[in-house]
Amino acid sequence: MPQLLHPSFLRLGRRTAALILVLLGAAVVLVTGLARPADASDPYVAGSDATRAIRLAGPSAAVVVGRAVGHERLLGLGAVASRTVDRVVDRRGHRTYDEVTDLDARGRPVAVIRYGLDGRVLAATRLGWQPGTGRALANGTAAILAAVRLARSVGVSPVGRGVAQSRGANGWSVRWDRVAGGVPVPGDGLRLQLWEDGSFHGLVLSEHPLAARPATTIPAARAEATVGALLDRWIPAAARRDARIAGAALVWVAPNDTFEPTRPDAPAEVRRLAWVVSVRSSGALAGTLRGLEVSIDAGDGTLLGGDVLR
Amino acid sequence: MSDPGTRHRRWRPWLPPLIGLIGVVVLAAGPVATRPVAAAYQATADSNETAFEPPCMSWDDPHPERMLTLATSGLAALGYDVKGYKGAAFTRAHVLSRTIGDWSYYVHSHGDYYWHSGDQRRYSGFREDSGDCIQSVVFSKDIKEKRDGRQTNLVVISTCENGNANTTMPGAFGIAKSKAGELDWNGPKFYLGYLGEAYDNDEEEFEVTFWDALKKGKGVGPAFDLAMLGDFTHSSFDADWWGSYVWSGRAGPGGTCPSCQ
Numbered sequence: 001m002p003q004l005l006h007p008s009f010l011r012l013g014r015r016t017a018a019l020i021l022v023l024l025g026a027a028v029v030l031v032t033g034l035a036r037p038a039d040a041s042d043p044y045v046a047g048s049d050a051t052r053a054i055r056l057a058g059p060s061a062a063v064v065v066g067r068a069v070g071h072e073r074l075l076g077l078g079a080v081a082s083r084t085v086d087r088v089v090d091r092r093g094h095r096t097y098d099e100v101t102d103l104d105a106r107g108r109p110v111a112v113i114r115y116g117l118d119g120r121v122l123a124a125t126r127l128g129w130q131p132g133t134g135r136a137l138a139n140g141t142a143a144i145l146a147a148v149r150l151a152r153s154v155g156v157s158p159v160g161r162g163v164a165q166s167r168g169a170n171g172w173s174v175r176w177d178r179v180a181g182g183v184p185v186p187g188d189g190l191r192l193q194l195w196e197d198g199s200f201h202g203l204v205l206s207e208h209p210l211a212a213r214p215a216t217t218i219p220a221a222r223a224e225a226t227v228g229a230l231l232d233r234w235i236p237a238a239a240r241r242d243a244r245i246a247g248a249a250l251v252w253v254a255p256n257d258t259f260e261p262t263r264p265d266a267p268a269e270v271r272r273l274a275w276v277v278s279v280r281s282s283g284a285l286a287g288t289l290r291g292l293e294v295s296i297d298a299g300d301g302t303l304l305g306g307d308v309l310r
Numbered sequence: 311m312s313d314p315g316t317r318h319r320r321w322r323p324w325l326p327p328l329i330g331l332i333g334v335v336v337l338a339a340g341p342v343a344t345r346p347v348a349a350a351y352q353a354t355a356d357s358n359e360t361a362f363e364p365p366c367m368s369w370d371d372p373h374p375e376r377m378l379t380l381a382t383s384g385l386a387a388l389g390y391d392v393k394g395y396k397g398a399a400f401t402r403a404h405v406l407s408r409t410i411g412d413w414s415y416y417v418h419s420h421g422d423y424y425w426h427s428g429d430q431r432r433y434s435g436f437r438e439d440s441g442d443c444i445q446s447v448v449f450s451k452d453i454k455e456k457r458d459g460r461q462t463n464l465v466v467i468s469t470c471e472n473g474n475a476n477t478t479m480p481g482a483f484g485i486a487k488s489k490a491g492e493l494d495w496n497g498p499k500f501y502l503g504y505l506g507e508a509y510d511n512d513e514e515e516f517e518v519t520f521w522d523a524l525k526k527g528k529g530v531g532p533a534f535d536l537a538m539l540g541d542f543t544h545s546s547f548d549a550d551w552w553g554s555y556v557w558s559g560r561a562g563p564g565g566t567c568p569s570c571q
Contacts, residue, residue, distance in 0.1 A: 046376040046380055047379040047383040050518045093541070106568075106569075108568065109532060112536065125539060127532045128492050128535075129489050129492070130492075163545065165545070168475065170548075177545065186543035186544070187541035187542060187543040188541065202538060202539060204539045204541070206541045233368055234367050234368045236365070256511070259371075261370050261371075265376060267511070287420070287437070288366070288443070289367075290420075290470070293509070307509045307510060307543070308373060309470070310469065310470060
């Protein structure tokens, strides 16, 4: 007999029974609250879960699996015995996607395919160290051709000029960097990883939203002068001459907290037009700091963030 | 005055719902696979922050502390008894003292293939923090001598140059530069490093996913492959690994190759 229907429980006083019900209610609230997936308004803090997932089932999972079945074959992902589908909230990356994990007959994950909520392929990887058994690709041109074929097979059309980079025994990396209005968007675009024989290893497609382009753009010289003044402040006088500005490039960047630790831990979702001023070091300073990239808003000249090369 | 036996019996009906409540809270705290186990396997995580904050620089770069948090959180989830060090606590002497007992090691600092004047040759290495602006190099040779072949689990060298083909750092931890795939087993060990010059944003992008995947029980190899799907802003960014792809990453000398049987 269930304990809650046991005579001794039913004989409890009203206050005791009410207290028990309150405790159970609190537990339900706690569990449903913790199980609730995060949304975009839940800011990422380093050390907390970067992603949160809920398992999809039924018709919503079936739609995603339907897409994956065809793509697995086209990418040569091998025999799949079963699949799981999760709706994943990437709290640091400001995005939500459906992730299909392919499992072999023993329940081991063998591949992952991610779809945007609009059904587009966002990423895929064949898990494992599988350098391939075919003849090695002859050169970068062959790698680009293989990558184009694979990308198009899953409905992704490379845009612009492909660049192939040999990764030794790890195969090839082929990338098409996104360019918006003639300006590069670092981190955005299409990148494929191929094994040495041209077989598929990984694919990632990124396209972040861009802020409105400023009506007027400050000259590169002003951005460099701003960074020069910041370096005067940031670097002790004795080492200042070891840091020199190597150039400035107009790019779309994610504002971040590199020089302002009070900003959020995650880089901003929306990319802003900026002059990225490169700083290289020499002498004793290079022993700890190789260089910096300082992002200056191309519209108003304010500091947007940057990057550090240790 | 109430009879003690009666008082005792009055509490009995509370027990099932209370046990249920405790059970629910424990389950809600996270999947069993990602909860830290009782740990006896020491791990050290070091991060060089002083080079990028006053007095060495007048701004406070948040990367070193954040990446230390990611590493300690990840290693704890894998069952290691991990302690994080930065500032004056992260010295060359501290690294060489702790390494004797380390099953796992993480460092985020300046790294290179440094000239060792005593041996008239180069070794891979990284710089200590030491809480000041003069930071000694910890050479792979130093670590190798201290460890003297002791078994290692997981090593993440979050610096430039320590994932290069010529790196001597894996050997310091007794990890051969070979990859064991699905049907192979190099033991419960995995070394991760970056190739050439690697910027902090790209390293962090990689490590956020790497540690997140490990905490979710995906294993070291899949965690590496998933981390490689990041939005890296420098086209030159690359990472490499050596060890056993199929290892879980969990602390200790055990572990098996599930696909080899």
